Amino acid sequence: MAKEITIYDIADKVGLSPTTVSRALSDSPSVRPKTKEKVNQAAKSLGYRSNIFAASLRKKSTHNIGVIVPRLNSSFQSSVLAGMENIASQAQYNLIISQSLESSKKEQTNALTMYNSHVDGLLVSMAENTGNTDHFKPFTEKGIPLIFFDRTPDEPSSPSIIIDNTQAAYAATSHLLDQGCRNIHHIVGNSGISTYKNRIKGFKYALMDRQLPYTEEQNIYSVLNEESGEEIANIILQIDPLPDGLVISNDACAASCIQYLKKKGIRIPQDIAIVGFNNDAISRLIEPNLSTINYPGYEMGEIAMRNLLLRLSENDDSPGTNETITLKSELIVRESSLKK
Amino acid sequence: MAKEITIYDIADKVGLSPTTVSRALSDSPSVRPKTKEKVNQAAKSLGYRSNIFAASLRKKSTHNIGVIVPRLNSSFQSSVLAGMENIASQAQYNLIISQSLESSKKEQTNALTMYNSHVDGLLVSMAENTGNTDHFKPFTEKGIPLIFFDRTPDEPSSPSIIIDNTQAAYAATSHLLDQGCRNIHHIVGNSGISTYKNRIKGFKYALMDRQLPYTEEQNIYSVLNEESGEEIANIILQIDPLPDGLVISNDACAASCIQYLKKKGIRIPQDIAIVGFNNDAISRLIEPNLSTINYPGYEMGEIAMRNLLLRLSENDDSPGTNETITLKSELIVRESSLKK
DNA sequence: TTTTAAAATGAAATCGATTTCATTTAAATT
DNA sequence: AATTTAAATGAAATCGATTTCATTTTAAAA
Structure with a gap:
């Protein structure tokens, strides 16, 4: 050496x-x-x-940004990360990435590791089953910028970058109602995360605004991924009367669900109209093409990172506003929901 | 503070x-x-x-592993990263991830940043247009473990983790030949990367082994992603006589290509049988289901990281073997290639 | 109880860049 | 040419954990 x-x-x-x-x-x-x-x-x-250690030892800054995501190998999350990496690298910051694998415990460990690694700032999309945010307190206490994105805590004590999930689910549901659906179910993640809570709200409001009945049973809670699609399809098939519309909170899940329903002889959209969430590549490739909510992952990553860097450059100790940035999302109508 | x-x-x-x-x-x-x-x-x-700086300053080790990938938001790459993160975090190592965006220039910058960040080791999947590997020399010279995975240099001066691309393409092509195809084309990445070179070899050997004609024109070079599918389909449609079989080196690309071909009235597999590459989720969801090469991304990540950590723990200055680890891949036959 | 060996602790140097404060050098002013 | 001012450079302290070497304490052996 x-x-x-x-x-x-x-x-x-x-x-x-x-x-x-x-x-x-x-x-x-x-x-x-x-x-x-x-x-x-x-x-x-x-x-x-x-020697960055000698330098960091004096300057007390690492030029490292920590990111904690539920899963690296998710099409949405990896788009967000790509956006973050793009901005960070332009500003000469490194990205330290770790995944919680949807485990609250691992998220805590990750947070501690990030803290001990002296990251200059932290970006977090929370695990589904994460109840509280105590493990992030050391950051806020030390004045280390912390920003949540997509999966944000219920009561944001830190800035958050999200989409308007209420509005998005409202739009998806309203669209199905416009198509004549009257027995819509909502497939959604099971957790205390604001993301899903708000989607449930949007689903509910859409029905209520038209004086249509809403019951809690219309929400079906499940893990949302490719694997769970079949399981969900089976649950749907046992509902009597059969639903005529579904809002499914994840495209990959919706796609595999559609595939299984078709196998069972259900016609999409004639029998059941379906709207997904995320505008993944898969939504443009399955048959029928999946209506979905376009959800700007890459931009979300860029914005989150820009915002963090901004806070880092504000070299004062100002408390920092706890604003929530809400990105636009839009309903993309394709064949899977067009009854008419 | x-x-x-x-x-x-x-x-x-x-x-x-x-x-x-x-x-x-x-x-x-x-x-x-x-x-x-x-x-x-x-x-x-x-x-x-x-204070890790003070500690690192003395110990000269960061417990950070650098990873350079072409794109973060690729289903294959993010699986690999997930596998790496899993192993690294168990061993208390952090992952510093950056993407080259398929640009050789950005890859050089990334490598330099990693070097200056004093990562303990580096894992690299090369950008398509990267010709030489001079920018990684500082690592080998300083004795910093460097391992390539998936996209490896032509003449591996460092250990590599790959699949047997020759064999995989051979299997895909042979399968199409078994199905009676006699006019097969090969859609493949354009570059000097060993991955694609070997696939071309496998394609060629499969034909030659059956005394069937092979010409360089049977290889169609293109960017391989969802967007390029349509473009490729158009090229295919102009080939006279129309091919009766395609080996496409990427599932997402194959899927969008199939969709477009179907729109143009081509029946898959009756008119054209198709085999993809990667076993992405999409391959199980499009219609017809896509035959493909199962390519163990997550495992590749785990193995690459384990191997790197092993080299780190061998605290001697031994030159280290430049072995190439070849993972098994397998052909998964689905409807898109079954003519019989 | 004394001697010897082993275990536990401490003083001070070290890693390498940054920074404060002092000093020298160069340029500008009278 | 002498004085003032600004620009350029340097000496030495600093950041905080580790480590070498020395010293003290404790336990084991005589």
Whole structure:
């Protein structure tokens, strides 16, 4: 293992003090351009790389941003991450990513690790079964910017980036009602997370606004992924009378559900009209094409990261507003919900 | 911003030296159990967290692993990352992830950033247009473990984790031949990457082994994603005579291609039989279900990370074997290729 | 009880960049 | 040319944990 070059080595080579070398390398205005050039050249020729530990030890900033997501291998989450990475790398920040795997316990461990790694800021999309947010307190207490996105706590004590889930579910449901559906069910995640709570609200309001009956039984709680589609389809098939419309909170899940329903001889949308959520690639590829809520993952990632960087650059200790940024989402109507 | 607690604060509180505190916290055998307990308790009550910079500055290890992928938001890549994260977090390592966006230039920048961030090891899946691997030299020169996965350089100077792309393409092509196809084309990534080169080999060998003609024109080079499917379909439609079989190196691309071909009145598999690559969720959901190569992303991630950690724990400076680990892949036959 | 060996603890140097404060050098002013 | 002012550089302290080497304490052996 070759020895690392330090600023002292550079200082020796160019006959200056380490102080000046340090300043030259960080492009300080109090160093002559000529000197800077000399130093930079020597640095390059020696193969110098800055020791970030020594630097961080003094500066107390890592240029690392932590991100905790439920799952890395989810089409929505990975889009968000892609957006975040894009902005972060432009600003010379690194991304430290970990996944909670929907486990509240692992989320706590992740948070602790992030804290101990001294990330400059933290972005979190919560695990489904996470009840409280105590494990994030160390961040807020130390003044480390913390922003939630998509899966946000019920009572946001920190800024959040979300879509208007109430409105989105309202739009999806209203659309089905417009298509003549009168027995709609709502497949939704089971948890205390605001995301799903609000979708349930939107579903309910859409019915109530038309003086149509709403009962809690219309919500079917389930894990939402490709695997659960069949299981959900079986539950649907046992409902009597058979529903004529479904709002399913996840496209991958909706797609596999549709596939199974079709196998069982159900016609989509004639027998059951369906709207999904996310506008995943799959929604454009299954038959019939899936109506869905377009949910801007990549943009959400970009916005969350920009917002975090903004807070980092505000070098004061201001408490910071706990605003909630709500992104637009839109209903995309395709064949799966068009009865007429 | 509250002041950080250091081992000196703990030392003061319990009336011991920082030395002993340091040793107690790292569970050194030369500290009495009683003393350890006292120190740990004080640490907890003071809200101590170790300053990793100070520690890293001395120990010269960060417990950070860098990963460079072409795209975060790809179903395959995010599975790989999920597998990596899983193993890394168990071993108390952090993942620093960045994406090259298929740009060789950005890959170089990423590599430099990783190098300057002093990652303990690096895992890389190369961008399509990356010709050489000079930008990874600093790692090998400094003895920092570097492992390539999936998209590996042509002449692996570092260990690689791949699947046998030659064999996989051979299997896909042979299957189509078994189905009676005699005019097969191969949709493949355009680049000098070994992945695609080997698939082309496999395609060719399958034909040659049956004494069937092979020409370079049978390979169609393209970007492989959902968006390019339509474009590719158009190219296919203009081939005269129309191919009766396609091997498409990516499921998402194959799916959108199938959709477009169907729109144009082509029957799958009767007119054209198709085999994809990756076993993405989409392959199980489109109609007809897509035959594909099952390509173990999650496992690949786990194996790559385990291998890297192994190299890190071998605390000697041994050159390390440049072995290539080849994972099994398998052809999954579904409707899209079954002519009989 | 004394001697010897082992276990436990501490003092101080170290890792390498940054920063405060002091000093030297150069440029501007009279 | 002498003085003032600004620009450029340097010495040394600092960040906090680790580690080497020395010292003290405790336990085991004589």
